[in-house]
Amino acid sequence: MISYRITSLGIGVLIATVIILLVRKDLLHTRYSIMWLSFAMAAAFFGMFPQLNDRVALYLGVAYPPILFVIGAMGIIIIKLLTMDIDRSKQERDIRMLNEKIAILEGERFSSARTDGPGTLPDNPEVDLVECRSSMIVIKAGEKTGSVNMVIEDAITHEQACMEITIFGRLELHRNEK
Amino acid sequence: MASFRLTQDSGIESGFFKDIVVIIPALDEIATIGHVVRDIKRNISCNVVVVDDGSRDGTGEAALRAGAVVLPHTVRTGAWGAIRTGFRYADKHGYRMAVTMDGDGQHLSSDIHAIINPVASGAADVAIGACPLRASVARQLAWLCLRKLSGLDIADLTSGFRAYNREAYSMLSSSETALLDYQDMGVLMLLRNKGFTITEINVTMCPRASGHSRIFSSWVAVFRYLLLTIILCLAKIK
Numbered sequence: 029m030i031s032y033r034i035t036s037l038g039i040g041v042l043i044a045t046v047i048i049l050l051v052r053k054d055l056l057h058t059r060y061s062i063m064w065l066s067f068a069m070a071a072a073f074f075g076m077f078p079q080l081n082d083r084v085a086l087y088l089g090v091a092y093p094p095i096l097f098v099i100g101a102m103g104i105i106i107i108k109l110l111t112m113d114i115d116r117s118k119q120e121r122d123i124r125m126l127n128e129k130i131a132i133l134e135g136e137r138f139s140s141a142r143t144d145g146p147g148t149l150p151d152n153p154e155v156d157l158v159e160c161r162s163s164m165i166v167i168k169a170g171e172k173t174g175s176v177n178m179v180i181e182d183a184i185t186h187e188q189a190c191m192e193i194t195i196f197g198r199l200e201l202h203r204n205e206k
Numbered sequence: 207m208a209s210f211r212l213t214q215d216s217g218i219e220s221g222f223f224k225d226i227v228v229i230i231p232a233l234d235e236i237a238t239i240g241h242v243v244r245d246i247k248r249n250i251s252c253n254v255v256v257v258d259d260g261s262r263d264g265t266g267e268a269a270l271r272a273g274a275v276v277l278p279h280t281v282r283t284g285a286w287g288a289i290r291t292g293f294r295y296a297d298k299h300g301y302r303m304a305v306t307m308d309g310d311g312q313h314l315s316s317d318i319h320a321i322i323n324p325v326a327s328g329a330a331d332v333a334i335g336a337c338p339l340r341a342s343v344a345r346q347l348a349w350l351c352l353r354k355l356s357g358l359d360i361a362d363l364t365s366g367f368r369a370y371n372r373e374a375y376s377m378l379s380s381s382e383t384a385l386l387d388y389q390d391m392g393v394l395m396l397l398r399n400k401g402f403t404i405t406e407i408n409v410t411m412c413p414r415a416s417g418h419s420r421i422f423s424s425w426v427a428v429f430r431y432l433l434l435t436i437i438l439c440l441a442k443i444k
Contacts, residue, residue, distance in 0.1 A: 121384040127281045128291040131257065132298065135277035138270075 036075015229292030335367030
């Protein structure tokens with residue numbers, strides 16, 4: 029049977045190795061690795077020198093010394109979870125503000141496209157798609173930008189039509205001759 | 207050309223409406239949004255901004271056809287998030303006042319004059335179009351608890367029909383309110399804590415033409431809303 033000291037050291041080294049590998053593969057930000065590496069080192073250290081844990085437990089009046097390490101680990105995990113939620117809240121705030129900014133930019137871009145004037149298109153215009161919306165599309169012909177209603181004649185859905193237009197990048201414009 | 211009507215005692219010059227923007231947060235409101243936008247434009251000559259919070263039924267296009275400026279959200283953030291987008295648009299374009307309305311036809315555009323009046327005259331920074339009688343007994347009870355808890359002396363805490371002056375809506379479009387979910391307690395308490403004056407004007411509210419309340423959609427939703435609001439009240443208490 030191997031010594032529990034070796035087991036603790038092994039767990040600590042294993043956690044540290046996994047953390048280093050995650051950082052190496054860009055799966056974990058360096059700033060988050062500090063806490064996990066500290067945790068691995070603490071596990072290895074207290075495993076190697078259990079009498080240290082016993083002394084601290086005695087000083088703090090804990091009757092069963094091994095539980096001190098467990099409580100300490102749980103406390104650290106709870107703090108870590110709290111900081112993660114704080115970080116998530118900050119990220120959500122940033123995403124919401126970014127979302128607002130994009131909405132304003134997109135709204136203004138679309139408004140300017142609509143108010144670009146009626147203009148005239150050549151007889152056989154070759155137009156570029158700017159944006160595909162549910163009932164109309166924004167197109168660009170030369171320097172002119174405008175919106176036209178989209179009529180789907182074949183038995184396809186609007187999403188399919190939009191996808192085709194988006195994939196081909198160009199579309200044919202048929203004048204509505206009555 | 208859009209025309210506008212004035213109430214006899216409004217004392218507001220017609221050109222004033224060019225400085226007002228009406229902000230409508232909308233999510234899947236295709237049945238009503240076009241009518242709501244056209245109705246506002248018929249009553250007052252102001253800019254109408256519809257913030258499309260990720261609708262899948264073509265609400266944005268319907269609003270666009272009705273003559274509104276449409277600001278489409280890439281990520282769905284709820285009614286308050288949509289209103290914040292409208293506020294930031296208003297701030298960018300320098301509007302003197304911003305009016306928020308629901309897109310489901312509950313609020314009457316003819317009441318806009320009534321709620322902008324106290325804000326335009328400087329009597330208040332924010333005016334709420336209130337109709338407390340529309341609430342059920344359960345909702346009245348919840349409002350009573352929230353009023354006691356927050357110390358706010360406002361009869362209609364959840365009305366989305368409001369007029370804000372520039373200082374008020376600029377403050378509300380700051381990062382400080384980005385994590386709020388509703389346009390009620392958090393917003394009202396922040397306004398009060400920052401020293402803004404709030405007044406209520408009694409207005410008529412119609413039953414929803416379509417859809418249902420997303421906040422009060424089920425008992426679980428009501429419980430969640432109440433719990434979140436109570437925590438918010440306790441955290442933001444002055």
